[in-house]
Amino acid sequence: MAQETLGVWGGNLVTVNYLFLGYTTMVAYSSKSGLIIHNLINLPSTVSGFFFTVFFTILISVGGTRITDNVNQWLTTTMIGILLAIEVSVVLYGGWTGLDGSSNWGNIPATIPVIIFSLVYHDLLPVICAYLDGDLARIRASFIIGSFVPLFTLLIWDAVTLGLSAHADLVIDPVELLTRVQWSGISVMVETFSLLAVGTSLIGTLLGFSQFCVEQLNNFAKNSTSSSAQTLKLEENFEPRVSRNGQRKLFDPKKWWRTNKLGFTATTLVVAPSLFISTTVPDAFSAATDIAGGYCMTTLYGVLPPVMAWVMHTRSSNKAIVNNIDQNNEAGSDGSVSLLSMKPAWIGVGLISGGIVIDQILEDLSKLHP
Template sequence: MMYAKTAARCTQIAPSTIWLSSDRHRALFGNSTFNPQQQANINGIKSLRHQIRRPSWMLVKATKEEEEEEEKMIHWPNSEPTELEKRDNSGTLTGAVSLIIGTTIGSGILALPQKTYTAGFIPSATSMVACWAFLLVEALLLAEVNVFLRHNRKNDSDSEDVISFKTMAQETLGDWGANVATWTYVFLAYTSMVAYASKSGDLLSPFFSFIPSPMLAALFTTLVASIIFLGENNAAYQINQWLTASMIGLLVVIEASALSSNGGESGVGWLVFMAANDDWARIPNTIPVIIFSLVYHDIIPVICHYLDNDMVEIRRSLIIGSLVPLLFLLVWDAITLGPVNQHLLSSNTAIVETFSLLAVGTSMIGTLLGFSLFFQEQLKHKLVGKKKLSFSSIAIAVIPSLLLSAALPDAFSVATDIAGGYCMTILYGILPPAMAWFLLQFNNVKDDHNEDAPFFNHNPTALLGIGLFASALVLDQLLQHL
């Protein structure tokens, strides 16, 4: 991710932070860079630093070892942090886990029942666990590639920046990899916006039956866009964090209430009911929406930066942070497909509707924030004025999405299928093993005797298998839609 305005540095994320969409966007497309004149000024200041530190009588140029010793003893303003400061500024496991959970849980959970209903609970639950394991392997692989590139930059001036997904693709796969990542992201963002807009209209229709659903979708999307445009990014970030916390709280209330009531069914009766409706042949139909609901990979570059390249903590955060949403989704699937479904809807209608709107709203805020920042970067040399640039970028993201959501029947389901089955699978399923493979083959990183070496050093065959499996998922979806 490459923009001048971000909500906060990752090292400042509190353990209680639920979701930072600026970090999500920065992880996809990078940080802003200095112009040549700014960089020249910075380099000039750096070149004078040691001259200022040394006494005037010491005319002999210091050796590299002496300069390094001085760096350890004295930390000057704007100089690189010491090792102790890096440890103090690194993030916590709790903060990283919270960020992953908040990023994962969203409107995808609303699309689950429609797709998993035909398969039944046990097949769909099996599919969820399998997709979670697949996505976890991809996440661990993506983290290792990111940390490897960060270690290679440790002596560079930008070594403390987040290495974005686009930059990772650029440095490993070249221009074609960066282009694939960029255009796949654009397609993913548009399909996601179509899904959120369409679902918002469906959710609001029962309360405003005299207004057409596409008009309600336009009003809801305009409200979200206005929050981003008028409130500036920081206000949107704060609103989104509060809404996300409320959404997760309501989800806990819904699931706890449903499980405690159990609709009057015994455990045996519940299992019999579930098993009677199983159709294992329907599993492929559930995969896109499950992937859409479980993806958090766009935030991984931020997690690597936040945890200061500590692969042990990064692995723990990815495992724990992804496991919690999986459990939420399994319980939600059991509730919506099980015998407690009607009891749940009749007794908690207001809570369920509020949760659904919050899920759509938080997802839309996050996606629109990142998408509009992407277009701002593309338009910054063509438009003058901050407000004009912000308005134009938001309009480019919103208007096509609203037109498509109004034109497509069942746009929410179609868009989630495309986003999960194609965009996310290509971006977070095919590209990570491809990046690792190119690192292994062309960058001389192989070290079979180092137990701490990245996973892909020891398992080049596994990389091929992971990439082929992800490609097979895309091909399967393509064959279904032909």
């Protein structure tokens, strides 16, 4: 879309931005999973984060999208159940006190990158479109209904941690805040919930990012004829084949590897650098979330879409003038009515997103020169 509206430079800009976003997101999830597992079983965070990421990489690469989807549904259901248990426990033990007016709202700007980072699940849009066979009604329903689940979860999570802030020392991480509460089982539930949240998010990011890399490798190799065979499959990779006489053929590893070689290459390009950074850079999670939320996601989903909409609207308006056609009739055929009616919205989004990027730059500069 960026290349169609902004030209080659726009497509290259989005490609670089998305690659940076994908790697910083993967680094954040790998680093955070290691810290959580370390708190649970006292395994070194670098080792646990490495194996946690490798586990989901193998699940997606070998199991395929169908198996990954089933695992993800089970993990999500378990995560929601644990969240409900945490909320009930907090309420029963008097942890829900609400806002008492002592909150420091001046700290909100520093949390904006993390808030934006919670929208990273939109990267899964191409995979969802393919998974639902391009059914627009089902795609819309999945995103509208599915968006309410993380929204509700985040609101409840914030309410619980804000309510507990009056009973604990000032800390930065809400997970640490809850784990300090000396209630039986609450620490394990919180850590488990956090690990499941990271795991389900990692699945979505790895699926979308690896598929993106597959497409880029296909474009780079100019081998469009094999693109459909090499992309991440929406069926089982180990589905048994049947010969003409009705007998099942044995699994052919060479043919399977030829079919999935590009997918494994793309996944390796995604996972290997991410694991290297997460295991060698201390406190990679905080830095990665700030970069991904404050710069990459804000630019990719906040700044560039309004710019593309502006270009589309300008082109449709110029076309109507040149052809001397009524603007309303012309817009009805190319969608400019929809763009025109939403003009205040996408201009506002672009200005706010640009302001967030500038604010993040100033904040980072202030850290360099306190």
